[in-house]
Amino acid sequence: MALIRKLLRQKKAQKLQKKRYVHKLIKRTKKGIDPLDGSPQARALVLEKRTVEQKQPHSGLIRVVRTQLIKSGRQVTAFLPREGAEKHIAEHDIVTIESVHGAQGGAKGAIPGVKYLVIKVNGVSLEQIRRGKKQKPIK
Structure with missing residues (x-):
């Protein structure tokens, strides 16, 4: 179990290194979809x-x-x-x-x-x- 968790953590860290993946994440967050652009x-x-x-x-x-x-x-x-x-x-x-x-x-x-x-x-x-x-x- 610990080995799987470690591999998943490493994979996530590798993904966050890539610019394209980070831009995709930002688009999917509330700020990308919300017409108020994240403001209250x-x-x-x-x-x-x-x-x-x-x-x-x-x-x-x-x-x-x-x-x-x-x-x-x-x-x-x-x-x-x-x-x-x-x-x-x-x-x-x-x-x-x-x-x-x-x-x-x-x-x-x-x-x-x-x-x-x-x-x-x-x-x-x-x-x-x-x-x-x-x-x-x-x-």
Whole structure:
């Protein structure tokens, strides 16, 4: 058993010496796939508001926004948390999004394909705007 472990360790060390293998590893990591490029949050421009139907066995409509990330130009769909949040977001607003922390970096619960969550609108917390504690700045 110890000999096999030693051989596997040596093989891994040899692979890491090769540039091509290391580049392939980097591509497969989260930073290579993730639209946020490994960062916890990102700013995005709202393109449109949508409603998405939940997966079985749940029913109901979920409010989401289609956004374009400012730093990479990629388009992602972000979930609007709680009731009434969609009233405070308009097209062309700058929002801050973060991951919804689903299993293995994927979607959470019955929301199909939505991996991100809106937390700020024009630099102010969406929750504070929704509760009426702060007003949304006009840009």
